[in-house]
Amino acid sequence: MAAEATVDLSARYTAKVDSLVERYGKERTALLPILRDVNTEYGFVPEAAMARLSEITGIANAEIYGVVKFYSFFSTEPRGKFIIRLCRTMSCVMSQNAQGQASGSPLRKLMETFGFMKTPGQTWAHPVSETLMKELEIGFGETTADGMFTLEWTNCMGMCDQAPAMLVNEDVHVNLTAERVRDILAACRREAESAGGDFRKTAATDVASVRGTIGNPLSFSEEKPDTGLDAALAMGPEEVMETLVTAGLRGRGGAGFPTGKKWQFTRAQAEPEKYIVCNADEGEPGTFKDRMIMSEFPELLIEGMVIAGLTVGAKQGMIYLRGEYSYLRGHLEEALERCRARGVLGQGIKGNPDLSFDIGIYMGMGAYVCGEETALLESMEGRRGEPRNRFPFPVEQGYLGKPTVINNVETFAWVPCILTRGAEWFIAQGTESSKGRRLFSLSGDCARPGVYEYPFGTTLAQILSDVGAHDAKGALVGGACGTCIPADQFGRELAFEDLATGGSIIVFGPDRDMFAVAENIQAFFAEEGCGQCTPCRIGNARLLEMLSEGREHGITEDDVRKIRELSDTMGFASKCGLGQTAAHALVSIMENFGDELARGGTGDMKQGAAAEQVSA
Amino acid sequence: MAQAKTEKKQQIPVVIDGKDITVEEGTTVLEAARMIGVHIPTLCHHDDLCAHTLKQGKALDKKGKKAGDETYKDLTLDHATTGAAATSGNCRMCIVEVEGQRTLQASCIMPIDKPLKIRTTSAAIRHARRNVLELMMSEHFGDCTACLRNGNCELQKLCAEYGVREDWFGRPVEPLYDMPDERNIIVRDMNKCIMCRRCIKTCALYQGVYALTPDEKGEHSGISTFMDKEMMEAWCINCGQCVNRCPTGALTERDDTREVWDAIEDPDKIVVIQTAPAPRAAIGESFGCEPGTPLTFQLNTALRRCGFDKVFDTTFSADLTIMEEGTELIKRLYAVLVNGESADALPQFTSCSPGWIKFIEHFHPEYLPKLSSAKSPQQMMGALVKTYLAEKNGWDPDKIVSVSLMPCTAKKFEADREEMDSSGFRDIDYALTTREVARMIKQAGLDLPNLEKEEFDHPFGIPSGAGIIFAATGGVMEAALRTVLEIVTGDDVENLFENANITPVRGFEGARVIELPVEKVGPVPDILKHLVPDFEWLKGARLKVGVAHGTWNATRVIEDIKAGGPFSECHFIEFMACPGGCLGGGGQPIPTSREIRSARARAVYGEDMAYELRKSHENEDVLRVYREFLTDGPCGHRSHELLHTHYHSRK
Structure with a gap:
């Protein structure tokens, strides 16, 4: 019987793969979409499915397996019908501490004893995680006996302004409380029951339900549809690029490469086949402004991409959307459809048969490193999301080896605004090397988390005051690879020449344990690095180890020396930008909150939490 | 563009x-x-x-x-x-x-x-x-003195050069990964792996096998196979090219030396060893000699002093292979060209490379019928030692331990194959790599390069030039051509190629096709009379042969055959799993490079020229076996039973 059942299942998996190949094709670029659909359907990627896929595509089974194992959202083992992924990155963890509910020292012991904590120093969200474990009677990384629920941790899902947050399959749930968690679990059970045994929930999140806060008036709100495109068509490619160069628009992903130059390099390539890629793999902890743009201003993003395509001479664009944002996919598809219907996307843009540019959506599957542009390209090509070697650059050999423009969501969104209002408007604000305005994602210990727009050069103090973070003792600017700034430096300016950032600012209130912050960051990197190069792969693991070992007695002077040296090596010798910056935040915490590191940590985000527990 | x-x-x-x-x-x-x-x-x-x-x-x-x-x-x-x-x-x-x-x-x-x-x-x-080295060592579990790569480890060498010490990030006190299963022929110990990925690149881009992959990401990264299977269960062909390119001891071959020493120590056992051509041209590298120093006859001395009872020359069974495989080719040609039987039998593929055999079993089983059914020289020697020789010498086959010195890790797999016991005894008991035998000789305290030279043992001991060139890509083909051309044309091959050096089939190009016109034919020699009446049907034919080495190139050739390209018109194709042929085998001394492989090839062709016997069909040892034992001739009944076999799909 058992053998028969296995054969039966294998046949089912094989048939599924066949139908997906029919739909997506058997090129390597179809690999991830096919695997994703298989994974969504069954909750995992079965061996038989990989074997079949290998047979059809000619891609070796081991290679497919390596791809599956790279992405967090894939599994090679069967999992529950509902896969719950609770965010364990800073803002989500802090939001729960702030609620002042039971802290979890005994629980923590329990978790450690039963091996629920996969990596030492892993932090967790208390009331929500506790409720999940209690209700489901399982630990993280486990599946309920009835095969209904699997509980997992996930790293930052970009919901920091509405923390704590979790995913149930592709659905996003924000502003979680113990109460809400119980409701969600009950709803899952009801749905499963009414649908019979073969139920697996797919995305149904109402985009409006996770909108979040827009903190102050945005330039994007004033932009009228298609005016940027009209302006671009009136100007012609050269003038468009010239305008962007004059405006000094720099990439909003964090690295800040001049956008106009990037487009010029790409356009100059002899190869006629070119691509436009939008990096919507917004994975830097504490960043969620791209999510806001995609939910509020999707057509602005599309317009920017169309302009890019027409300018550099590309016919095809792709939005690489992070897996955590699957719920936005339908919303984006609708926007694309509206644009096509309006004649500003697809064949014959604005009625001109010579102008064609279309956009597809490519889904990520849970890998922070895919935000690195060459890793993103590898991922789009159906490979493990590992950064490529530095040369050649994507503008020369990008997607499928063709010249490719890769820009951040926000960068594309600024393009129509600049073209409509002129470079002068843009450079009227900002600083000498950081022109114009940009979006910031504010989260952590502040009264009004959300997305804010400021001109470059705005002081951290100004921003913190606007978001209601009056007693902050520090702020992490730039996410996990950023810099942790103490209160006495809040006068510093947010600009490429001072505090460069991809827009993430996480605020720490007076009683936050900076040791735990450091541990959280290092755990994040140890897990999210691609694993290729030695300094980053092992360096992050050793840094995390030093912190974990130092939690009780604090890190020593010897540790400090080693951390500095290691951070230097990682910075100089790592393969990609991620590895090069992975120890930055830790070093800045060491410099600015050294006394806290020397004291040791509570293992909790909140200072004194453990002590409270003991007295209770 | x-x-x-x-x-x-x-x-x-x-x-x-x-x-x-x-x-x-x-x-x-x-x-x-x-x-x-x-x-x-x-x-x-x-x-x-x-x-x-x-x-x-x-x-x-x-x-x-x-x-x-x-x-x-x-x-x-x-x-x-x-x-x-x-x-x-x-x-x-x-x-x-x-x-x-x-x-x-x-x-x-x-x-x-x-x-x-x-x-x-x-x-x-x-x-x-x-710091990079310190970091690597912080995850490196394993005692250098207990490591097969001790003294020949790139990581160890650099750690010494850069003064890497234990106190920086510490060393693991216990294994971070499961210790390897020693039953694997290719033994992977992740505890010693630095994740340089040379093995993955070798397997995928150099060999086209793709058995290995990077696993997971971040600090959980590793090297794995499909579904994390053991190497013996993975789609690995045991070629050992990854072992040759591993900078550390993370990849090694199964160590069979202890079992061989035990057999040598056992007074009840008769332990015989055969030495393949390629190790003889390379083993000196393990003793500080320049690559390309042949030590064939010093090796005989060393092996006897290690305690082996007999030392035989695999070139004998290489010649035997040529007789069997060459005859099979003539049979197939006759069946297809004269009798109009199915052309599926052509081109005939060589079958002496066990890595290539497993490759075709895994990836192209539809081509198994093209494989020659002749066993490899290693197995042929094994089968004869426990039958013909046992009979001749009055030995109990059960007491014979048949060992081979091979340049190859896949030979261990071949020796272990179930079907290799048609005589009722295992053809080969232990297949040792060049590296293993080098270790044994060192353990015996012998200074190999400076030993005196000794001959091989009778009756499998006349060194043959046709046999020795089996070590290089194109060698099997050249040996086969020396015999087939001579038998079919009745003319000396020297009249066609100077010094019988069929240079067009030599060289390191990945895949090549060579055409040879058969201008005249001679009478059928007695030994083949039971198979074909005459060679008239070959007169004026153009014999087309192909050579490919490295399974990446093998894949290209298979694709070409599928597409009806020049290789599909071939009559006979030599395939070797390893780059350069056996001399670049996975069991050869480490390191390897194109220059080293070229030097070994020079040694091999040098020996060929130096030997008196240079054509398989003139090997008196071989002819004697046909006279005394395989009396119904090549591809006859007896040889079919002992010297031929069949392979099966592993897809």
Whole structure:
């Protein structure tokens, strides 16, 4: 019987793969979409499915397996019908501490004893995680006996302004409380029951339900549809690029490469086949402004991409959307459809048969490193999301080896605004090397988390005051690879020449344990690095180890020396930008909150939490 | 585009450590540094594996027109086939300072396309390199003294050079990964792995097997197989090329030396060993000799002093293989060309490379009927030792322990194959690699290169030139042609090729087709009279043969056959799993490189010229076996039972 059942299942998996190949094709670029659909359907990627896929595509089974194992959202083992992924990155963890509910020292012991904590120093969200474990009677990384629920941790899902947050399959749930968690679990059970045994929930999140806060008036709100495109068509490619160069628009992903130059390099390539890629793999902890743009201003993003395509001479664009944002996919598809219907996307843009540019959506599957542009390209090509070697650059050999423009969501969104209002408007604000305005994602210990727009050069103090973070003792600017700034430096300016950032600012209130912050960051990197190069792969693991070992007695002077040296090596010798910056935040915490590191940590985000527990 | 390709490469001036040098555009910084004698340490880089070298390998043009060199184009390692896998730059040992660059650059993957100023040594570089090594060692579990690569380990050597000490990040006190299952022929110990990925690149891009993959990411990264299977269950062909390219002891072959020593010590056992041609040309490297130093006859002395009772020459059974395989070819040609039987039997594929056999079983089982049914020389010798020789010498076959010295890890698998016991006894009990035998000789305290020379043992002991060239790609084909041409034409092969050196089949191109006209035919020799009445049907025919080495090239040839290209018109194709043939085998001394393989090839062809006997059908030992034992001739009943076998699909 058992053998028969296995054969039966294998046949089912094989048939599924066949139908997906029919739909997506058997090129390597179809690999991830096919695997994703298989994974969504069954909750995992079965061996038989990989074997079949290998047979059809000619891609070796081991290679497919390596791809599956790279992405967090894939599994090679069967999992529950509902896969719950609770965010364990800073803002989500802090939001729960702030609620002042039971802290979890005994629980923590329990978790450690039963091996629920996969990596030492892993932090967790208390009331929500506790409720999940209690209700489901399982630990993280486990599946309920009835095969209904699997509980997992996930790293930052970009919901920091509405923390704590979790995913149930592709659905996003924000502003979680113990109460809400119980409701969600009950709803899952009801749905499963009414649908019979073969139920697996797919995305149904109402985009409006996770909108979040827009903190102050945005330039994007004033932009009228298609005016940027009209302006671009009136100007012609050269003038468009010239305008962007004059405006000094720099990439909003964090690295800040001049956008106009990037487009010029790409356009100059002899190869006629070119691509436009939008990096919507917004994975830097504490960043969620791209999510806001995609939910509020999707057509602005599309317009920017169309302009890019027409300018550099590309016919095809792709939005690489992070897996955590699957719920936005339908919303984006609708926007694309509206644009096509309006004649500003697809064949014959604005009625001109010579102008064609279309956009597809490519889904990520849970890998922070895919935000690195060459890793993103590898991922789009159906490979493990590992950064490529530095040369050649994507503008020369990008997607499928063709010249490719890769820009951040926000960068594309600024393009129509600049073209409509002129470079002068843009450079009227900002600083000498950081022109114009940009979006910031504010989260952590502040009264009004959300997305804010400021001109470059705005002081951290100004921003913190606007978001209601009056007693902050520090702020992490730039996410996990950023810099942790103490209160006495809040006068510093947010600009490429001072505090460069991809827009993430996480605020720490007076009683936050900076040791735990450091541990959280290092755990994040140890897990999210691609694993290729030695300094980053092992360096992050050793840094995390030093912190974990130092939690009780604090890190020593010897540790400090080693951390500095290691951070230097990682910075100089790592393969990609991620590895090069992975120890930055830790070093800045060491410099600015050294006394806290020397004291040791509570293992909790909140200072004194453990002590409270003991007295209770 | 076409214009760009023909453009001459620019010469670019660079300054390395203050020295001026001009290099061709696209040269890597590492290569440029080597040109002026600057040594930059590397771990993930291997000369055989950089995109540069892989591109130089020749492969078949899919459209392939006529035979000859002009039909081959450079193997296109284009973006689509390789992606990031083609480039290394992972270990970060080869980092250098490049003026104008904020971070240190990996020199092995930095192409020079404009004038550069480079420093290869500085405090920052030395610190970073040492830290990289410290980090590797912080995850390295294993005792150097207990490691098969002790003394020949790239990691160990660099740690010594950079003064890596234990107190920096510590060392694991217990294994971080499961210890390897020693039953595997290719033993993978993740505890010693530095994740340089040379093995993955070797397996995928060099061999086209793709048994290995990077696993997981971040600190959980590892190297794995499909579904994390043991190597013995994975789609691995046991070629051992990964072992040859592993910088540490993370990849080794199953160690069978203890069992062999035990057998030698056992007074009840008769322990015989055969030595294959390729190890004889390479084992000296394990004793400090220059590559290409043949030690065939010193080895005989050493093995006897180790305690082996008899030392036989595998070139005997190589000649026997030629007789069987050559006869089979004539049979197949006759069946197809004269009797009009199914053309599926052609081209006939050679079957002496066990890596190639497993490759075709896994990936192209539909071509199994094309495989010659003849066993490999190793197995033929084994089968005869426990039958013919046992009978002749009055030995109890049960007491014979048959050992082989092979350049090959896959030979262990072949020896273990279930079907290899048609005599009622295991053909071969232990197949040892060159490395294992080198260790045994060292354990016996013997200074191999300086031992006196001794002959092989009778009755399998006349060294044959046709047999010895089996070690090189094209060698089996050349040996077969020396015999087939001579038998069919009735003319001396020397009249067709000077000194009987059939040079068109030699060389290191990945895959090649050679055409030989059969202008006249002679009478059928007695030994074949039971198979064909005459050779008239071959008169005026053009014999087409192919040669491929390395399974990457084998794949290309198979694709070509499928597409009806020149290889599909071949009558006979030699396939070797390893690059360069057996001399580049996975059991040969480490390191390996194109230069080392070339030197071994020179040694092999040198021996061929030095031997008196150079044609398989003239080997008196072989002819005696047909007279005394395999009396119904090549491909006769008896030989079929003992010297032939069948393979099966593993797809």
